[in-house]
Amino acid sequence: MLLKKDFTFDAAHFLPDYHGKCENLHGHTYFLSVTVKGIPGPDGLIVDFKTFDHLVREQILCHLDHQDLNVRFPNPSTEMIAQWVYNKMEVICQSNPYQLYEVSLSESGTSHIIIRKDE
Numbered sequence: 212m213l214l215k216k217d218f219t220f221d222a223a224h225f226l227p228d229y230h231g232k233c234e235n236l237h238g239h240t241y242f243l244s245v246t247v248k249g250i251p252g253p254d255g256l257i258v259d260f261k262t263f264d265h266l267v268r269e270q271i272l273c274h275l276d277h278q279d280l281n282v283r284f285p286n287p288s289t290e291m292i293a294q295w296v297y298n299k300m301e302v303i304c305q306s307n308p309y310q311l312y313e314v315s316l317s318e319s320g321t322s323h324i325i326i327r328k329d330e
């Protein structure tokens with residue numbers, strides 16, 4: 212069974228290796244979805260949505276929201292940010308009774324980078 216939670220965060224970046232509008236500093240409202248796979252426990256839940264929400268906000272979004280992403284990432288493309296989120300969430304999930312299934316990140320809401328364990 213899969214559990215998916217959606218988040219948004221605002222951040223600024225520029226792409227140093229890109230030739231076009233995105234090489235200039237600009238901002239996005241990013242759309243992030245984190246999906247985990249698990250089996251409901253005796254309480255009927257894989258994880259409390261509120262608990263999972265806090266976890267992602269405290270471990271992931273606090274590093275990204277209202278930040279200059281070029282400080283953390285040499286080349287803050289959606290791909291590089293999604294990979295960082297995936298790697299961090301994978302470690303976090305190891306100490307929880309569910310597994311990371313998928314991270315999806317979008318700068319626009321219409322174009323998404325999706326990372327799954329088997330890809």
Ligand SMILES: [Zn+2]
Pocket residue numbers: 224233237238239318
């Ligand atoms: Zn951009």
